[in-house]
Amino acid sequence: MTEPSLDVVAIGNAIVDVIARADDELLAMHSLVKGSMQLVDTATAELLYDNMGPGLEMSGGSAANTLAGMAALGRSCAFIGQVRDDVLGKAFSHDIRALGIRFDTPARTEEPPTARCLIMVTPDAQRTMNTYLGASQHLPPAAIDADLIRSARILYLEGYLWDPEEPRSAMRGAMATAREAGREVAFTLSDAFVIERYRDDFRALIEDGLIDILFANEVEIMSLAQINDFEEAVALFAPKVSTLVVTRSEKGAIAIKNGERFECGAAPVREVVDTTGAGDLFAAGFLSGHVTGKGPVDCLAMGAIAAAEVISHYGARPETDLKALMGGFLHA
Template identity: 55%
Template sequence: MSGTRLDVLAIGDAVVDVIATATDDFLAAEGLTKGSMQVLDADGATRLYAQMRQARETSGGSAANTMAGVAALGGRAGFVGQVADDQLGEIFTHDIRALGVEFLTPPKSGGEPTGRCLILVTPDAQRTMNTFRGAAHELSADALDADQIRDAAILYLEAYLWRSAGPRAAMEEAMRIAHAAGRKVAFTLSDIACIKPHRAEMIAMLEAGAIDLLFANENEIRELADTPDRDAAIAAIQAKVPLLVATCGAEGALAVENGRAVRTPIARIGKGIVDTTGAGDLFAAGFLVGQAEGRGLEESLRMGSIAAAEVISHFGARPEADLKALVAAA
């Protein structure tokens, strides 16, 4: 978008992803439900980490993964998130900047350590996420750079961070700044666990016009609309937001803008499904880049589908192939 320095600026959990393989027996022994997401305290995170196999550690978090995808697609990405002044905070900062993502948030001293997400991937490619929020949920409005928000065509927010009062206040202030500057605000529902406790305020936020673009998967849209029927849920929510984008598993993805619905099938790349970690994050990356570049819904959906297909074809939540080349060739 002309007149902006960044295509997308995200606010989200600044955590270090620790990804390792695990067996079903290991999950059972640890009392973990496959495919679920649970929140850990510092002691629980330390104990589980000690039991994990050799792991890969990278800057992570849902919105941070999306910004890595935006940068990989050639978009101008920025990220706002709170880390601590510790070793994992240094890993996060170096890693996300090395990906080409602008990260200006100063580290915080004297509070919680940097957050981390312990991700266990079973042989069937399902990921079980165990998150210690740490410093990420100490983000405050004081950490925002108003000029950075004004300089981004799209402000992208994740529901994982919405659950804590301080970060929620920061997001609300960022939305105010973005809309005052004539920018668009996108919001991802992130996980069904984020929705039920905040359903009323999320619906109120949509009805107040605070969100221009809403991302959801089919389970999240059902939870938000409080109905078991996916199509009824989409119909209910699409009336409350200018642009709704929903991923529907094997059926592909759907975008509804002002009553006009566009669908795209899933893309198939490489060896198929190896690890589903980051699929929704990278789908959002492709769609956001398409929108920032002024592309239509069909092309934006296609870009999202390609980015998601690439990330699930290998281990980890970050793209490994040249996403720009894949989009150009498809």
């Protein structure tokens, strides 16, 4: 087997995030469920954007955020995702490449425009996401570079992108390529909304042994299991994957690897400002530890530190030097 030249290649939505403060009244006016993610059409995206206050615009997308964290920790990464050749598409491409992440997917020249996520952050730091998938849902199977997939230790897939048919087919092909090359496949469930739509698909992937590392939060794992008891839900899936990682907000996180359970508490944070990207950065820390041979306890701790950093400010990309925050974890 050829030694991998990259740590991770990820496939996900290529999105530009628009983040703004909002109050509960605004959410109620648009019948938005606080803390949820919903897909919106062009008209709804324009209406919500018009009703949002002043905001920050920055490149985002769940898997891309994870790679941003990994790149900040010195890991070698590549991203596969679809943008259009418009202003937001050029901004996304510039931002991800500026982080040192390889991004070679050709931009579309036709409608729809580049995807964007309108994120409303309420005073309790909960983020309500309204996602217009745009060009990202048109990632074709032909965009999957098999040699690139084979070159990475881990293929990381974003559950959000499972919704459209075209990228779903692309991801299935990438999983097959990774499996044939003997690489690990990591999958993040992303959101209970996505699980409700594709629970059977996700459970089939797990049952068929196609996922090595499964990331979820407490709500997602119970939704996947259709069980209201956290421990029962964990017990259902832990034997089916090599590593199950479940985050629990202020209660910390657990990892079950080959049947052995590990836990860590949440890392301290002075003030929770915006929970956008917490799970993405947790995955970044965990996977950064994993590809460098760290044990599950250290991987969990690295994930917790990365998540704590990102929830201390607006936006889903780290602003503080993650290497400095990790301290001895990067050198031990």
